[in-house]
Amino acid sequence: MTSQQKWIAFITIVRREIHRFLRIWPQTLLPPVITIVLYFVIFGTLIGSRIGEMSGLPYIQFVAPGLIMMSVITNSYSNVVSSFFGSKFQRNIEELLVSPTPSWIILLGYVVGGMCRGLGVGLIVTVLSLYFADFSLHSAPITIGIVLLTSLMFSLAGLINAVFARNFDDISIIPTFVLTPLTYLGGVFYSIDLLGDFWGTVSLINPVLYMVNAFRYGIAGISDINIIWAFAMVGLFSLTLFLVALNLLEKGARLRS
Amino acid sequence: MQPALAISQLSKTYDGNFQALKGISLTVKQGDFFALLGPNGAGKSTTIGIICSLVLKTSGTVSIFGCDIDTDFSQAKQYVGVVPQEFNFNQFEKPIDILVNQAGYFGIPREIAVERAEKYLRQLGLWEKSHAPSRALSGGMKRRLMIARALIHEPKLLVLDEPTAGVDIELRRSMWDFLRQINAQGTTIILTTHYLEEAESLCRNVAIIDHGQIVKNTSIKELLQQLNKELFVLDIREEITATPEIAGYPITLVDGHTLEVEVEKSQSINQLFAVLSERGIHVLSMRNKTNRLEELFIKMVEKNLSGASHD
Numbered sequence: 001m002t003s004q005q006k007w008i009a010f011i012t013i014v015r016r017e018i019h020r021f022l023r024i025w026p027q028t029l030l031p032p033v034i035t036i037v038l039y040f041v042i043f044g045t046l047i048g049s050r051i052g053e054m055s056g057l058p059y060i061q062f063v064a065p066g067l068i069m070m071s072v073i074t075n076s077y078s079n080v081v082s083s084f085f086g087s088k089f090q091r092n093i094e095e096l097l098v099s100p101t102p103s104w105i106i107l108l109g110y111v112v113g114g115m116c117r118g119l120g121v122g123l124i125v126t127v128l129s130l131y132f133a134d135f136s137l138h139s140a141p142i143t144i145g146i147v148l149l150t151s152l153m154f155s156l157a158g159l160i161n162a163v164f165a166r167n168f169d170d171i172s173i174i175p176t177f178v179l180t181p182l183t184y185l186g187g188v189f190y191s192i193d194l195l196g197d198f199w200g201t202v203s204l205i206n207p208v209l210y211m212v213n214a215f216r217y218g219i220a221g222i223s224d225i226n227i228i229w230a231f232a233m234v235g236l237f238s239l240t241l242f243l244v245a246l247n248l249l250e251k252g253a254r255l256r257s
Numbered sequence: 258m259q260p261a262l263a264i265s266q267l268s269k270t271y272d273g274n275f276q277a278l279k280g281i282s283l284t285v286k287q288g289d290f291f292a293l294l295g296p297n298g299a300g301k302s303t304t305i306g307i308i309c310s311l312v313l314k315t316s317g318t319v320s321i322f323g324c325d326i327d328t329d330f331s332q333a334k335q336y337v338g339v340v341p342q343e344f345n346f347n348q349f350e351k352p353i354d355i356l357v358n359q360a361g362y363f364g365i366p367r368e369i370a371v372e373r374a375e376k377y378l379r380q381l382g383l384w385e386k387s388h389a390p391s392r393a394l395s396g397g398m399k400r401r402l403m404i405a406r407a408l409i410h411e412p413k414l415l416v417l418d419e420p421t422a423g424v425d426i427e428l429r430r431s432m433w434d435f436l437r438q439i440n441a442q443g444t445t446i447i448l449t450t451h452y453l454e455e456a457e458s459l460c461r462n463v464a465i466i467d468h469g470q471i472v473k474n475t476s477i478k479e480l481l482q483q484l485n486k487e488l489f490v491l492d493i494r495e496e497i498t499a500t501p502e503i504a505g506y507p508i509t510l511v512d513g514h515t516l517e518v519e520v521e522k523s524q525s526i527n528q529l530f531a532v533l534s535e536r537g538i539h540v541l542s543m544r545n546k547t548n549r550l551e552e553l554f555i556k557m558v559e560k561n562l563s564g565a566s567h568d
Contacts, residue, residue, distance in 0.1 A: 001331050005364020012361025016354075023349075091345035095355075095406070098309045098339055099362035100331040256313050257271065257306070 001100050009101040010109050017113025021079055028079070029121060032071050036125045039067050040132040043189065055191045055222050060133045065216040066188030069150060071125045073183060073208065074175070076118030076151040080110050080158030081171045088162065093255060103249035107159065107242075114155030115148070122147060135219055142227060143218030149234045150211040154179075156241035163248045163255070182208045192224045207237050259323035261287045261414050261445035262308065267317035268469075269303050277303040279469040280317065285447060285462070287322075287413075290440045292456035292477070293449045295466035296558055301449040302342060304466070305418050308447075309339040322413060335363065338412035340403045342419045348392035352383055352402050355391060356409050363410035370409070377405035381435065397428045404432070414445045421455060433459055453554055457481075467558050488546040489526075491516045494539040503532050517546060 001009070021028040044060035054062040087093040096106050129135075137143060157174075165171045186208025192200045203209050210230035217223035223230070249255070262285040269278040278300045285291045295301045306312030308319060310326060319326045324333040346355050353374055360370030378384045381401040386394055391402060400420060407415060417436075421429045429452075436459060440446050450456055456463060456477065463480055465473040473480065496513035506529055509517040520526060530540060 001364050008364045008366060009362050012358055015361075016358050019354075087347070090347055091343070092347040094311055094341065094345045095359055096362055097311055098334065098337070099359070100334040100364070101362050102331075252313060256311055 001102070005100075006102065006105050009099070010105050010112075013096075013101075013106065013109025014112045014116070017079070017083060017110065018116050020083060021113075021117045028075075028117060029124070032075055032121050033124055033128065036067050036071050037128060040064070040129060044132050055193070055224075057220055057222065058133075061135050061220060062191075062216070063189055064129045064133045064135060065219045066186075066212045068122055068125050068129060069147070069208075069212050069215045070183050070188055072118045072122040072147055072151050073154050073211070074179065075121040076114045076154040077158040077161075077175065077179060079117040080114035080155045081162045081165070081175075083113065084110055084159055084162035085165050085168075085171050088165075088255070089168075097252070097255060104246055107245055107249055110159055111152060111155040114158055115151040118151035118155065119147065122151075137219060138221035139218045141218075143215060146211060146214040146218060146231065146234065149231070149238055150215070153207070153211075153234060153238040153241060156238065156245050159245050160241060160248065163245070163253055166254075182206050185209075187212045187224060207233060210234055258287055260284045261289065261322060262447065263318075263320045264304070264308075265318045267304070267307065267319060268315045269300075269307065269312065270315045277469050278307075278314075278317075281466065281469070281471050283464055283471060283474065285445060287445055288440070288443060289445050289462055290436075290460045291445070291447045292460035292463040293447060293466060294453065294456060294463060294554060295449075299466045300469040301466055302418055303469075305339065305341075305416050305447075305449065308416055309337055310334065335410065336413045338407035338410065338415045340400075340407045340415070340417040340420050342422065344399050344403065346391060346399075346402065346406065348390070350391055351388050352378060352391050352394070352405075353387040355402065356406055359406050360409045365410060373409055373411075374405075377408050381405050382431075397424050400424055401432070404435070408439070412444070414447070415439065416447045418449050419451060420448065421450065421452065429455075465554060465557055472557050486519055486521050489518050489520060490544050490546045491518060491533075492541045492543070493533075494541050495537070497538065501533065501536055501538060503529065506532075 040060070043063055048059035048063065051059040053059065084093070087096075161171060161174045185203065186206050187203070188208075192203045192209065195203060204225075210225055210233045213223040213225040214227055214230035214234070217227050217230075262283070264281060264283040266280045266282060267278055268276070268280045270276045281300070281304070283304075293301050293304065303312055307314045308321070308326070310330065321333045321336045324336065326333045350358075353371075356374035356377065357367065357370045360373060361367065365373070375384065375387075378387050381404060383394075383398060383401055383405065386398060391399065394402060404417070404420065407417075415436075420436075421432055424432065433455070436446060436448075446459075448456070448460060460477055462476050463473070464471050490511070493514055493516060497510070498513065500508055500510040501516070502508070505524060507519045511517055518529065520529065533540060
């Protein structure tokens, strides 16, 4: 395949992925928006006003970056896991497997599709959050950089989950038992200073903590974690997941018999 | 001239140690219309799966128009179009999108892909359904959609795994005509089928595969010449009650107006008619009772089975 042909194949996969989640927008775009609005109303406005400040910020301003990041994480992940597993289930993944499209283009196509949904929902949630909270942008490069890396990382994780999944239960186990606890314990709703030394140290193995804090730093200028360290950790996780996912596709794991 | 397909010592062992292919070798020349026959579980779909890289081989080599599927996989895949046995497209997408996307995976620019998609959807009688959800298509339409999808990148080798399974007779005939037309335009076709009439009608060469081994690889013509007996059904004008006895021609009386006669290749049908006529039995019409290829196929598979049981 020439470079131009590879580009066409890549764009085709991305376009198909975007078309897929836009076609079923009541399942893909609407629910996360409703959920996040409820979070803002309950944790931000109703309970948040009684909590007062967290790390020197009004609680709603503290929680808003975490909620935006949570929507990016869950949507990036769920787009790739459901689309890729759906293709396996209906066997239309074979359309790609019989084509000369290299594995890394297939991987990038699905991942960019997942990132588009994650970032799209994140953008909608950001716009909605402006209704509930006032916040300025402390650092655009850090904000954009960490949100791109986060959606990349969870899109990759979603693809790996989909490769291993044998049934629909398998694609809900990771989001329910891994992703949700990591997100809730990743400093979205609280500062890890509240946890004390032991649990604060344990929290450092949670990659979501680095993402949420780096994103909060980009918006509000505060973080529990060193930003360079946060970027390094998320970058390392993303690279590892990319190599694992690529290896799985190259080998045809659970795809070719 | 490079063969369209060259398979050498191809073997495949699945998890659980089931050996689906036991070192088969096969060559299909360019422009051929080739049948791969065999009972269920013989290894046909595994062979096709390896050719189009959906199945990973255990050992052996496969080259398509001289391109090895291991070392030159990108070019080898450009040459192959595959129509699988089961529906494997996204049931929620429209036929036009399925075709245009498939073209994209082969690096074909969108404007060319759209033109080609229209061309093949029209040729296969699907244009009116091009924007309908593909899950709403009938079984026959879905099969034709998969043929159109396999042709969208204009492959030199088209591989069809039981393309007319479950398709009604009229549609099957129209699909045969379409495949003949594609073959006449230069596309090499490899077909697996359970309908031996289909292989006899369409294909020039054949390989019979059973228990992961090629038990016969020859031309359809030569294969049929190996048959030395045929069973004819004769419709006779006047009713008879007793079975006529003619030396050398085993006859069965089916009913008062129908006889079945076994005729060896070396025997004369004229002589049979002459004797029947002398006895006042007038034949109105005659037809071949069994599918000849089917008969031969069963013999070969049975022979292979008895050979395997001695291993």
